[in-house]
Amino acid sequence: MTDPQRTSAAGSADAYDPTVAHPSHELVHDRADALLALHHAPEILTVVNVWDVASALVLADLPQTKALATASHAIAASYGYEDGERIPVDLMIEAVGRIALSTSLPVSADLESGYGDPGETVRRAIGVGVVGANLEDAMRPHIESVENVAEVVKAAEAEGVRFVLNARTDALLMRGDRPLDDAVADAIERGRAYLDAGAACVFVPGLIDEDLAGRLVEGIGERRVSVIGVPGSLSPKRYEELGIARISYGPWPQRVALTALQQSALELYAGGSLPPGTQLLT
Incomplete structure (x- = not known):
């Protein structure tokens, strides 16, 4: 699994220096456009989240992988x-940055709430080759959350990149004792405001069933809603049919990998052998 984009002017990924080792501006620009096109396509964008270069390379080696998300x-x-x-x-x-440097695929990063300065954090992420991001609102006041989205968009425009912001609202995750209808209305109101401020997509995490998916798409827009796949979620194909733009899986792929590691260790401790078909990373 050798990717020519793993090398740069600074050398290999092993010699990574975040101040100099990153794809060229032209590559970043092209990858941002490619990621945006994937969000606008009629097919749902399925991204299986990664957490390091090794996991990124394993997924980048699959022809079905169109983009990566951390x-x-x-x-x-x-x-x-x-x-x-x-x-x-x-x-x-x-x-x-290491992940973005390791592949020629567009990479979107989960940047939480922006680490106190969303615009600057995204500017730095663009500088190391990232072309999209999740940004959480954590149910901050409405105006503050919209301003954070606007800051990110402004920072990306200053870098000359059509950055793909997947603006996340935690209206469902953090609804507490509120009626579900109120939380859905809040998610829709925030989502529309984030799109108006320049976000490409609105991420509404939670266990989204058919009714919720339909209501979110109707309220926010066709191919403008992003969801997370969790145990019990609908299939990507069904979400696609309901008008969802993107599905990602958050920390679950790492948990799957760690569960497999633990199960394999138990097999080895019991005198067994490595599973057949185990990949050899190169």
């Missing part, structure tokens, strides 16, 4: 941090 929770966990911007922003930017 998971903040998974990256933080791999460095020993809890989720929720506990990992230093410098370390997160380095991690997503």
Whole structure:
């Protein structure tokens, strides 16, 4: 699994320096356009989230993979941090930069709430080759959340990149005791405002059934809603039929990989052998 984009003027990915080792502006521009086109396509964009170069290369080697997305929770966990911007922003930017440098595919990064300065964080992410991002609102006041989206869009425009912002609202995740209808109305109101501020898509995490998917698409727009796949979710094909633009899987792919690692270790401790068909990374 050798990707010619793994090398740059600074050398190999192993010699990564976030200040100099990144794709050229032309490549970043092209990848941003490619990612935006994938969001506008009639087919749903399925992204299986990655957390390091090894996981990125495994997925990039599959012809079905059209783009990569990182998971903040998974990256933080791999460095020993809890989720929720506990990992230093410098370390997160380095991690997503290494992933972007390792592949010719467009990479979208989960940048949580922007680490205190969404515009600057996205500017730095663009500088290491990232062409899209999730940005959480964490149910901050409406006007503050819209301003954060606008800051990201302005920063990307200053870098000359049609950055693909997947603006996330936690209206469903953080609804607490509110009636579901109120939370859905809030998600729609915030989503529309984020699109008006320049976001490409609105990410509404949670367990989204057919009724919820239909209501969100009707309220926010066809091919403008992004969801997360969790145990119990609909299939990507069904979400596509309902008008959803994108499905990602957050930290779940890492959990799948770690579950397989633990199960394999138990097999080895019991005197067994490695699973047949185990990949050899090169």
